[in-house]
Each structure stands twice: as C-alpha cells, then as structure tokens.
Amino acid sequence: MPEQDSTSQSRLGFELGAGHISFDVDESVYPLEAVYGACYLFLDQCFVYLSRPRSGVVTVRLTARGSAAPAELDALAGEFANELLSQATRLRLSQATMRIREYYTAAALRAAASAPSVDDLLAELESEELLEDPLEIMVPWEEKHGAAEGESEPKKDPK
Amino acid sequence: MAERITFDRSLYLPEAVDAAAAAYAEHAHIEITPTADAVVAVLSDVGEHDAQTVAHAFCNHVLHETIALRRQALLQEVQ
Numbered sequence: 001m002p003e004q005d006s007t008s009q010s011r012l013g014f015e016l017g018a019g020h021i022s023f024d025v026d027e028s029v030y031p032l033e034a035v036y037g038a039c040y041l042f043l044d045q046c047f048v049y050l051s052r053p054r055s056g057v058v059t060v061r062l063t064a065r066g067s068a069a070p071a072e073l074d075a076l077a078g079e080f081a082n083e084l085l086s087q088a089t090r091l092r093l094s095q096a097t098m099r100i101r102e103y104y105t106a107a108a109l110r111a112a113a114s115a116p117s118v119d120d121l122l123a124e125l126e127s128e129e130l131l132e133d134p135l136e137i138m139v140p141w142e143e144k145h146g147a148a149e150g151e152s153e154p155k156k157d158p159k
Numbered sequence: 160m161a162e163r164i165t166f167d168r169s170l171y172l173p174e175a176v177d178a179a180a181a182a183y184a185e186h187a188h189i190e191i192t193p194t195a196d197a198v199v200a201v202l203s204d205v206g207e208h209d210a211q212t213v214a215h216a217f218c219n220h221v222l223h224e225t226i227a228l229r230r231q232a233l234l235q236e237v238q
Contacts, residue, residue, distance in 0.1 A: 032170075036226045043223055047215035050222065052167045063215055 010074040012081075020063040021073040023081070027056045030088045035060070037087035042080055161203040162214035166221060173198050175224035183217055 010016040014023045025035055035058055039048045047063040062076055116124075136144065166176050176198045180189040188204040200221075205213045 050170045
C-alpha cells in the first residue's frame with residue numbers, strides 16, 4: 001500500500017504511524033481465516049490493508065477513516081487483536097466439533113426422513129380394532145366381581 | 160498523483176482485484192498488472208477526490224471481495 005512513513009511504538013506495542021497503525025500476525029498462531037474474519041468486521045470502521053513481509057507472517061495495517069489520535073488508533077488495534085483471538089478460538093472450536101455436529105445433523109435428517117406421515121398415522125388408527133377389550137375395561141364392576149360386600153351383608157351393630 | 164498498490168496473491172484473489180477495479184472504474188483510472196507473487200494496481204485520475212482515500216477504499220473493496228469469494232468457494236466445496 002501507499003507510502004511508508006516514520007513509525008513509533010504504541011502503548012500496546014503496535015507500530016504507530018500518521019493516521020494508521022500496523023502489526024504483524026503470526027499465521028501459526030492465528031490462521032488466515034481468523035485474520036479474514038476479523039478484517040471483515042472492521043471494514044466499516046477503518047481502512048484495512050494486508051501485506052506479507054515474509055512467509056507465515058501477515059502485516060495488518062489499519063488506517064482511520066478520519067483524523068484519529070494515537071490513543072484511538074491504539075484502541076482500534078487492540079480491539080482488532082481481541083477480535084482476532086476470538087475468531088481464532090471460534091475457528092478451532094468449529095473444527096474440533098465438526099464431526100459431532102455432522103453426526104447430529106445426519107441423525108436428525110435420518111429421523112425426519114423415517115417419521116410417519118399424518119396419513120400413515122390415520123390409516124394405523126383405522127386399522128386398529130377398537131372394540132377389543134382384553135383388559136375388560138368396559139365390563140361393569142358388578143359383572144366382574146359380583147355384588148359389593150357391603151350391600152350383600154348387613155352391617156353388624158357394634159353394641 | 161498515481162497510487163501504486165500491491166496485492167499479494169497469498170492474501171488477495173486476483174479476481175477480487177478485477178472485480179474491485181470494475182466497481183471503481185467510474186471513480187478512477189485503474190491499471191492492473193499481474194506478477195508472479197502479486198497483482199499491482201495503479202490508481203490515477205481520481206478527479207476531485209483525495210487519491211489516498213480512494214486508494215484506501217479500493218483496498219477495502221478488494222479485501223471484501225476476496226473474503227466473499229473465498230466464503231463462496233468454501234460453501235461450494237461443502238455442497
């Protein structure tokens with residue numbers, strides 16, 4: 001990108017220039033996908049430019065859209081670094097849980113595919129013989145057990 | 160004054176540079192030169208706009224296009 005002017009180190013240790021701040025990102029710690037994820041979130045806040053000074057290292061350069069004090073640029077880079085860490089963590093978690101997520105998705109799809117339709121359930125209901133009563137639920141108590149004991153034998157007088 | 164911007168191929172997709180150049184054609188004259196490791200864009204004739212601001216905005220556009228194209232490619236791989 002454009003001109004390289006003199007730089008100094010910011011409070012958080014970033015390279016501070018006139019209206020911009022830059023820092024190196026080690027790709028063995030922060031994958032390129034994480035760098036892209038963080039950049040994507042900062043595109044509307046500032047101008048972002050990436051360069052590769054050497055293999056395995058990405059230099060991120062953030063330029064304020066308007067005038068910005070060194071402390072504001074430092075804060076911007078600090079937020080970017082935090083987001084970078086968040087993106088890297090999300091990426092690692094996503095990769096670590098990929099197989100189990102695929103398994104659950106496949107299981108859910110299989111279950112959905114084998115679930116009976118409403119027509120199947122209605123047909124099943126119609127085919128059942130509802131008049132069968134193996135537990136004799138519809139049989140009155142008197143028929144099952146004869147007359148109740150209290151009604152057949154008169155109560156004895158306690159006196 | 161012309162602004163010369165180098166987009167490293169390992170970070171930016173050449174198609175993204177082309178797409179951004181097409182999008183900025185109304186705002187600047189953009190000459191693109193592909194090399195082995197990079198794509199170099201030279202911006203000139205930015206009219207009344209500030210050349211550096213146009214260059215910065217152009218860089219953002221290229222980065223946005225690169226991220227979008229990479230995500231599309233990843234989705235197509237999954238499908």
